[in-house]
Every structure is written in C-alpha cells, then in structure tokens.
Amino acid sequence: MKNQSFNIRLKKTLLFLLIIASFQSFAQVKNAIEYKTFFAKQDLVFDSLSTKWEEGAFLGNGLLGVMVYKEDENAIRFDLGRTDVVDHREGINPSIGRARMPIGKFVLRFKSKIQKVNLRLDLWNAELKGTITTAEGVVQFTGLVAAKNDVIILKTNATTKNLIYQWDWKPEKSISPYLTLGKDSAAKYPENPSYNVSTQNNINYTIQPLLAGGSYTTAWKKLGNTNDQTLLITIANTYPQNTSKQKAQAILTPLKLESVTTLTASHRNYWHQFYQKSFISIPDSRLQSFWWIQQYKMASATRVGAYTIDLMGPWYKTSPWPKYWWNLNIQLTYYPFFSSNHVDLAKPLLIMLKDNLSNLSKNAPQPYQHNSAAIGRSGPYAMTGGVKVVKGNDSIGNSAASLELGNLTWLLHVAYQSYEYTMDKENLKLLYPILKRSINYYINVMDKQSDGKYHLPYTYSPEYPKGITRDANYDLAVLKWGAKTLLYMNKELQLKDQLASKWQDIVDNLTPYPQDKLGFRVGRDADFSLSHRHYSHLLQVYPIYDINWDQLENRVLIKRSLDQWEKNSGAWRGYSYTGSGSIYAMMGNGNKTHQLLNEMMKGRFSIKPNTMYTEAGPVIETPLSAVTTMNEMLLQSWNGVVRVFPAVPDEWKAASFDKLLAKGAFEVSAVRSNGKTQFVKIKSLAGQPLLVKTDWTAPVKATGKRVFKVTPKDNGVITIDLKKGEEVILYTGTKPASFVMNAIAANDNKNNYWGLHTQK
Incomplete structure (x- = not known):
C-alpha cells in the first residue's frame, strides 16, 4: 500500500515537472548564433x-x-x-x-x-x-x-x-x-x-x-x-x-x-x-557589417569612467573641429547607444552634464543665470559656450552661433533616453535640475501675445543659411518636449514643483509650428527655400515625434515637408540621409530608408573604407547615426508603442534581431522569414505597460511561463500584461515546435565588404 501511494505521488510529481518543463521550453528562444x-x-x-x-x-x-x-x-x-x-x-x-x-x-x-x-x-x-x-x-x-x-x-x-x-x-x-x-x-x-x-x-x-x-x-x-x-x-x-x-x-x-x-x-x-548584449542579422551584407563595425566603434570610443565622445573619438586627426559640437554632432553620436542596448556607454554624457551645471548656467546672459542654463554651438568638455538670446528684438546683431538656444534642450532629449530605455529614476533625478534650467531660459525670454499663444524671440535654427527667426521650429520642438517631460518628471519624482502650472500652460498654449504651402518653415520669419543639410526645422517630426505618422491629419504635412527638404539637397551631407531615412522609417517606408542609406554609403560625402566619415575633419556622428536609422527599420518605440519590423524593405524577406532595446525598458527579439514575422520575444526590465504593433493581421497569441492576456486595440496594436522580469513570446497561427534565433543568409553572399581591398 505504501509503495502504491509512493508511486502515485511520484507520478504526479513527474507529471508536474513535465508540465513545467514544457511551459519553459515553449517560453524560451534557442540562440543558434555561431558568433565566431x-x-x-x-x-x-x-x-x-x-x-x-x-x-x-x-x-x-x-x-x-x-x-x-x-x-x-x-x-x-x-x-x-x-x-x-x-x-x-x-x-x-x-x-x-x-x-x-x-x-x-x-x-x-x-x-x-x-x-x-x-x-x-x-x-x-x-x-x-x-x-x-x-x-x-x-x-x-x-x-x-x-x-x-x-x-x-x-x-x-x-x-x-x-x-x-x-x-x-x-x-x-x-x-x-x-x-x-x-x-x-x-x-x-x-x-x-x-x-x-x-x-x-x-x-x-x-x-x-x-x-x-x-x-x-x-x-x-x-x-x-x-x-x-x-x-x-x-x-x-x-x-x-x-x-x-x-x-x-x-x-x-x-x-x-x-x-x-x-x-x-x-x-x-x-x-x-x-x-552579445544585442544582435542583428539582415540580408544586406554591406549594411550588416557596417552595423557591427559601428558597435565596435562605439565601445572603442567611450566606456564607463571615461569621456564623452567628441567629433574624432580617440583617433586623433588634424581637424578644424578639435572640440565638441552641441547643435547636432553629439546628439546624433549618442542616439544609437540606447536602442543598441548599450545604455551604460552613455554614462559619461550624463556625468558631463551633471558636473558642468554651473558652467551651463553661466552660459546664459547675466540676468537669467540665476535660474537658466544653455550651451552655444561648440566648446570644450567643460561645456562653456555662451548664448545671447534675450527677450524682445535685442538679440538681433549677435552671431548666429550665439543664438542657438535649443542646443542644450536637444542634448537633454538624448540624455533623457537613458531613463526611457531603463526607467531608472536615478537618471531622472540627475537630469531634472538641468532640464528645468534649460526650459527656464525659454520662459525668461518668451511672451504670450495677443493671440493667446506663447511666442519666442529671435533665435537661430542651426545651419540654415537664413535661420535667424522668431518662433524657430527648432526651439518650439525642444521647448514643448521639455515642458511635457518636466511635467512627467515632476509627477514621477513626486516633487510638486510650483512651475508645473507654467509648464502645462506652455504645452497648452505654445504657438503652432510655423508652416506654409511648402511644409514646415524654418520659423515665423524664415521659409524653407534654400538647401539645408540639417533637419533642425523638423525635430518635431523626428526625433521628437510630436508630429508623427500615427496622426492621420498630419501625414500630408510631413510628406510635403520631407519632399521639400529632399528637393533642395545640394547642401546635404551624410547625416541628411540618415535623418530623412529615419523619417521614412517612421512612415513605414523601408524601401526609401534603405535607398537613402545606400546613397549615403557611396555618395558625394560617402562613408570611408574603414567606416569613418570626414568632411574637413573627422565627424564620428554620421556613421553612428546610420545605426540609429537601421535600428529603426527593425524596431521603433514612440507614442507609447513598441513597433516590430516597422520599416523593412521589400527585398529583406528575412531578418533577425536579438535584445534590441525599446523605450519602457523592453528587450525585444524577433525573427522574420519568407516576408513575414515568425515570432517576437519581449522581456520587461521595468514592468511598464506594454503595447506592441507587428505586421500580423491574424490574432496574436502568447506563450511563456504563465498564461498572458493579449488585448487587441486600434490599428493593429495589442497590449500584454507583462510584469517586470517576465518574458513573453508572441506568434500567430499554429504554435511553432521551437523558436530559434539565428543569423540570416545574405542576398548578395558577399562578406568583409569594409576595409581596403586591392583593386582588381
């Protein structure tokens, strides 16, 4: 009798373990990548x-x-x-x-x-x-x-x-x-x-x-x-x-x-x-190798405890730009670190901002230094570089470089991603006083005029030939983002800041982005009719996404603005291709994004054989910005939605990526073959609400160590009750026998594109 009872208990235990094992086997993705x-x-x-x-x-x-x-x-x-x-x-x-x-x-x-x-x-x-x-x-x-x-x-x-x-x-x-x-x-x-x-x-x-x-x-x-x-x-x-x-x-x-x-x-x-912190494999061997070389370049150029990357990184070359540039270069340099799942390498940027808050404050004109902060066009690691924007019309007569009021706020948009991709509130605490001072500068110089809207004085939209203008879109975009972000920070950190009502008033009553029949203007006093290599007038579209492709009413405006920028491409440089490519990726047009990246690789200002990029000297941000654009072809996260394979070109019938990072602190992996997504694995690092969009039209199913609730929403978006530390695998149709992450065969079957090869 005892033996029979023991056998029954043993069978139940084995059955239970078998059930647990089967759940675990279906909740895991087998990594079959042969890295070497x-x-x-x-x-x-x-x-x-x-x-x-x-x-x-x-x-x-x-x-x-x-x-x-x-x-x-x-x-x-x-x-x-x-x-x-x-x-x-x-x-x-x-x-x-x-x-x-x-x-x-x-x-x-x-x-x-x-x-x-x-x-x-x-x-x-x-x-x-x-x-x-x-x-x-x-x-x-x-x-x-x-x-x-x-x-x-x-x-x-x-x-x-x-x-x-x-x-x-x-x-x-x-x-x-x-x-x-x-x-x-x-x-x-x-x-x-x-x-x-x-x-x-x-x-x-x-x-x-x-x-x-x-x-x-x-x-x-x-x-x-x-x-x-x-x-x-x-x-x-x-x-x-x-x-x-x-x-x-x-x-x-x-x-x-x-x-x-x-x-x-x-x-x-x-x-x-x-x-092994992240992985991508795509059928374009040139771009695939390029992506991996940039990962190597990123970790070769900075590390925790070292310094923020300047234009040349640690590879010295005689250059007219032997310092930092704050109106695009450093921003584009750092965006790819986050989605590539190397957020830790951005720590030197955060430390530089924190350690130099006093200098940033002194960069503002004397009447505003008590509560403001700014950074001019360029300067040393200590972040000294004055800005001379003042209230009214008194800014006119100053150099364009001294009127770039938006630089610090845009740089903070980059640094803020160290929070968005990790949800680490220590990063919020670090950035809050700097962003508050940056937005205070705007508050000190703007006016609410007779139309009931806040307007900005003369500032400069970077690199546009006639970019000194009131209500520059460059400034309006970062100001609105900064005010919204301060409201969020104030709530998350439970600060009850007295300026919260002012920030909300700015969000509600900031003047609309100036536009005309050609699309977005540079500003109230400056149309967009000359070639512009910078996309300073389009930051509200990318990378801020305040105006975005989900807003059906804005699609014509976005496309018209992009067309106007492309038609005037005489001054374009490498990052013009990556910036426009990223906007097309937001639109879901992977074919155009792919085309622009290929044009950048071999164009007039092309990527060099070792993947460096030079104009009058090295400018490291351009090749690194291409990594951001490539990541956005595979994974995007804006407007609260994680978007898997949102902009894959038609010729990429297969692609895979492992542990790319999405905002909300989600590690995302996915495999595509025969032109369709096979599965998506998502791990929550912080327990944030998860909304996902894929190319699937059939009902989405989920498997993992427990039963997950998948709730359909509008426009193909689903929400999943994923908790911190949990992983879920999404698929559609019949559940595959296994989920395997592997490298993708190249369409052209060419290896080792980069380097210097003997001409044949």
Missing part, C-alpha cells in the same frame, strides 16, 4: 594599406585609440590618441585653448619596400592581425588596445631570420590643429613647452608639459628578442598636476611577457560579452 563564424564575415579586411587615415584600421578601448595605415612604401604608422589629451588655457578660442592635442605615432619601418599587406580587424576579439611581406621575408603582426587596461599591445614576429625592421617613436608638437591648419596665427599665442625624452628601467618616456599646467606622457617598452618583439605602450594624462610620468610608470612597470596573455584573455572576454 558570424563575426568573421563582418571583419574589416585590408589586403593593402594607403597613406590615408580614413582608410586605416582602428583600435580603441574607450579612451586610448590607434589608427594604422601606411607611412610610406617602407613603413606602417600607428597614430596614437587619447580622448582627454587637451590643452587647458582659459580666455581664448576653445579651438586653441581647450583643443584636442596631437600625441605622436609609432612607425614600423622595414629595410626594403613593403610588397604585400594582409591584415584583418578581427571584430570578435577586437584585434588587428595578419602579415606584412617584404623582399626579406614575412612579419606576423597582432595589435590590440586592452579593454580593461590602458595598454596598447603591438606584437611582431619575423618568420625569416635576420629580417631587418625597427620601431621608431615620433612625438608631435603640442599645438592645436586649428593653428596647424592656419585658422589663426600661431605666433599670437605662447607655445607649450617642448617635450622631454628619458629612459628609466627599460621604459622610454616622452613627457609633454603644458603651459596651463598638467602634462601627458607616452611611455613604452620592448619585450622579447629581435625576431619576436612585443611593444607595450601607454598614454597617461594628468591635470592640473604634472604627474603623468608617474601614472605611466605605474602601468608599465609590472608588465612582463606573460602579462600579455592575461591582458589578452581579459580583453577578449570583455568584447565577447559586449557583443
């Missing part, structure tokens, strides 16, 4: 090298950077950079006094002409490796910038005995590139002191003291023998103390040959974890 094989197809391949920076291979760890390209027919150069190596002089043009500074280069020189180069930037391991061939033989090369240590590792191994080559270090003069290019007379400014060279305990030092205090030091040592050498390099920077040599010494002294193995293992582990 997949990444090998995305690598940049260099079977030749030119003497151009924009055609070189780049390495970085978020602070230090190396650009590798040809010095001459006998040598390869390794340009060094460090993001925070800047001058520190106050009271002069920041392009001179607070500019990025050159460091120098290592040159790998051979006795005879280089006959052949075969290098591969191995993305999966974030290493440059391959061979260099001369008449005397072959040198094997490996290079990396350690992810968790500020050490550059360059290894050479000669496969032929007595092959003659040498490493030469060539430091550069500490002078702003703005002066090097002759933008101003160097003779007007006292020079920085000369660098000092020394050797101590087998470590070589080049110490560059600065006139304003502080210093930066490049230190290096060789390990190994003549045929098998390892070069270890670091760059240390200190201010106001002149202690950079001591910092460099502390980094290099303990390192030995066996340290390289440990550093490399840690480095690879970091990158493998980084890449």
Whole structure:
C-alpha cells in the first residue's frame, strides 16, 4: 500500500515537472548564433594599406585609440590618441585653448619596400592581425588596445631570420590643429613647452608639459628578442598636476611577457560579452557589417569612467573641429547607444552634464543665470559656450552661433533616453535640475501675445543659411518636449514643483509650428527655400515625434515637408540621409530608408573604407547615426508603442534581431522569414505597460511561463500584461515546435565588404 501511494505521488510529481518543463521550453528562444563564424564575415579586411587615415584600421578601448595605415612604401604608422589629451588655457578660442592635442605615432619601418599587406580587424576579439611581406621575408603582426587596461599591445614576429625592421617613436608638437591648419596665427599665442625624452628601467618616456599646467606622457617598452618583439605602450594624462610620468610608470612597470596573455584573455572576454548584449542579422551584407563595425566603434570610443565622445573619438586627426559640437554632432553620436542596448556607454554624457551645471548656467546672459542654463554651438568638455538670446528684438546683431538656444534642450532629449530605455529614476533625478534650467531660459525670454499663444524671440535654427527667426521650429520642438517631460518628471519624482502650472500652460498654449504651402518653415520669419543639410526645422517630426505618422491629419504635412527638404539637397551631407531615412522609417517606408542609406554609403560625402566619415575633419556622428536609422527599420518605440519590423524593405524577406532595446525598458527579439514575422520575444526590465504593433493581421497569441492576456486595440496594436522580469513570446497561427534565433543568409553572399581591398 505504501509503495502504491509512493508511486502515485511520484507520478504526479513527474507529471508536474513535465508540465513545467514544457511551459519553459515553449517560453524560451534557442540562440543558434555561431558568433565566431558570424563575426568573421563582418571583419574589416585590408589586403593593402594607403597613406590615408580614413582608410586605416582602428583600435580603441574607450579612451586610448590607434589608427594604422601606411607611412610610406617602407613603413606602417600607428597614430596614437587619447580622448582627454587637451590643452587647458582659459580666455581664448576653445579651438586653441581647450583643443584636442596631437600625441605622436609609432612607425614600423622595414629595410626594403613593403610588397604585400594582409591584415584583418578581427571584430570578435577586437584585434588587428595578419602579415606584412617584404623582399626579406614575412612579419606576423597582432595589435590590440586592452579593454580593461590602458595598454596598447603591438606584437611582431619575423618568420625569416635576420629580417631587418625597427620601431621608431615620433612625438608631435603640442599645438592645436586649428593653428596647424592656419585658422589663426600661431605666433599670437605662447607655445607649450617642448617635450622631454628619458629612459628609466627599460621604459622610454616622452613627457609633454603644458603651459596651463598638467602634462601627458607616452611611455613604452620592448619585450622579447629581435625576431619576436612585443611593444607595450601607454598614454597617461594628468591635470592640473604634472604627474603623468608617474601614472605611466605605474602601468608599465609590472608588465612582463606573460602579462600579455592575461591582458589578452581579459580583453577578449570583455568584447565577447559586449557583443552579445544585442544582435542583428539582415540580408544586406554591406549594411550588416557596417552595423557591427559601428558597435565596435562605439565601445572603442567611450566606456564607463571615461569621456564623452567628441567629433574624432580617440583617433586623433588634424581637424578644424578639435572640440565638441552641441547643435547636432553629439546628439546624433549618442542616439544609437540606447536602442543598441548599450545604455551604460552613455554614462559619461550624463556625468558631463551633471558636473558642468554651473558652467551651463553661466552660459546664459547675466540676468537669467540665476535660474537658466544653455550651451552655444561648440566648446570644450567643460561645456562653456555662451548664448545671447534675450527677450524682445535685442538679440538681433549677435552671431548666429550665439543664438542657438535649443542646443542644450536637444542634448537633454538624448540624455533623457537613458531613463526611457531603463526607467531608472536615478537618471531622472540627475537630469531634472538641468532640464528645468534649460526650459527656464525659454520662459525668461518668451511672451504670450495677443493671440493667446506663447511666442519666442529671435533665435537661430542651426545651419540654415537664413535661420535667424522668431518662433524657430527648432526651439518650439525642444521647448514643448521639455515642458511635457518636466511635467512627467515632476509627477514621477513626486516633487510638486510650483512651475508645473507654467509648464502645462506652455504645452497648452505654445504657438503652432510655423508652416506654409511648402511644409514646415524654418520659423515665423524664415521659409524653407534654400538647401539645408540639417533637419533642425523638423525635430518635431523626428526625433521628437510630436508630429508623427500615427496622426492621420498630419501625414500630408510631413510628406510635403520631407519632399521639400529632399528637393533642395545640394547642401546635404551624410547625416541628411540618415535623418530623412529615419523619417521614412517612421512612415513605414523601408524601401526609401534603405535607398537613402545606400546613397549615403557611396555618395558625394560617402562613408570611408574603414567606416569613418570626414568632411574637413573627422565627424564620428554620421556613421553612428546610420545605426540609429537601421535600428529603426527593425524596431521603433514612440507614442507609447513598441513597433516590430516597422520599416523593412521589400527585398529583406528575412531578418533577425536579438535584445534590441525599446523605450519602457523592453528587450525585444524577433525573427522574420519568407516576408513575414515568425515570432517576437519581449522581456520587461521595468514592468511598464506594454503595447506592441507587428505586421500580423491574424490574432496574436502568447506563450511563456504563465498564461498572458493579449488585448487587441486600434490599428493593429495589442497590449500584454507583462510584469517586470517576465518574458513573453508572441506568434500567430499554429504554435511553432521551437523558436530559434539565428543569423540570416545574405542576398548578395558577399562578406568583409569594409576595409581596403586591392583593386582588381
């Protein structure tokens, strides 16, 4: 009897476990991605090298950077950079006094002409490796910038005995590139002191003291023998103390040959974890590789505890723009971090804003400094840069650069996404006082006029040739967004701010966005009739979505405005294509978005072979902004709705993505094949209400560890009762036997598009 009772209990237990196991199996997506094989197809391949920076291979760890390209027919150069190596002089043009500074280069020189180069930037391991061939033989090369240590590792191994080559270090003069290019007379400014060279305990030092205090030091040592050498390099920077040599010494002294193995293992582990935070695979091999190279670029250009990315990142190049630009560049640089699920890499941006609130306040005119904040067109990391907009007509006569009132609020729109994509209220607390001051500036200068509407004085809409105007759409868009966001913050943080009624009044009574028969104007006094590379007059459409495609009554206006911008494309640059592409993606027109991205890749101002982008100098935001546009083809989240595959071009019959991030803190994964979405997996990181829109017309079903309630709403939107930490898989029709995430075969079957390839 006891045995029978035991057997019954055992059967019930096994049945229960079987039921639980079956629920779990259906609630999971099998990851069948072979990352190493997949990444090998995305690598940049260099079977030749030119003497151009924009055609070189780049390495970085978020602070230090190396650009590798040809010095001459006998040598390869390794340009060094460090993001925070800047001058520190106050009271002069920041392009001179607070500019990025050159460091120098290592040159790998051979006795005879280089006959052949075969290098591969191995993305999966974030290493440059391959061979260099001369008449005397072959040198094997490996290079990396350690992810968790500020050490550059360059290894050479000669496969032929007595092959003659040498490493030469060539430091550069500490002078702003703005002066090097002759933008101003160097003779007007006292020079920085000369660098000092020394050797101590087998470590070589080049110490560059600065006139304003502080210093930066490049230190290096060789390990190994003549045929098998390892070069270890670091760059240390200190201010106001002149202690950079001591910092460099502390980094290099303990390192030995066996340290390289440990550093490399840690480095690879970091990158493998980084890449697996999100994933995309699309049938366009050029764009797919481009996306992955930009992910590599993002983590190579910044990291937690480092610095906000400027126009060149850690890859120094002589440029007329050796500082930060606040009227588009930094904004476009940071948008892709959020949807790509690398929100942590935006922390340096938040810290920069928090640490410089005092300077932001001083940027406003003196009568407004007590409660306002602003940032002008460009300036140093310290965010100094005055704005001169005042009430009434007294702004006229000031430079256009000093009338860009909307820059700080737009930058805060970017930073606010660190909250929207995580729902972390600590980010709200950090941003609230800055946004409040930014909107206070508007309150100080605007008027409610006889029409009962608030109007703005003369400001400047960035980069439009005749953009000084009242009621600039640039400002109206960010002002309205800022007022709405402050109301939300006030409620979420339970602050009961006395200005809440004023913010609501602005939302209710701000003058409408100026428009005419051509679409949105630049402002009340400026129509849109000249070519405009910037989309400052369209921020209310994108990326703010105050005017959007869900509003049927605004569709004609949006399309008319977009047509007018496209017809006047003479001044367009790379980011004009990504911006217009993103608007088409909002409209659901993936074919046009795809077309615009392809035009940008190979157009007049094209993406370079190494995926960098230059005009008069490097401008990192353009290729990164293309990542935002690509993400929006696969996943969008605006107007409270998560939109899956909203703008996939017709030729992409298949596509997949894993753990892209949506606003509301949702990790979203999805697979498309045969022109239709097969399944969607969503994980809630914060327990926010979930509304989803897909291409399905049949009823949507859900599976997971419990029974989920799926409620249809209007326009194909459904709502799901997903709680924090839960995952749900959505599908339609018959439930598949399994849900598998895999890479998609390319339509063109071409790999390794990027890099520099020998012309055939």
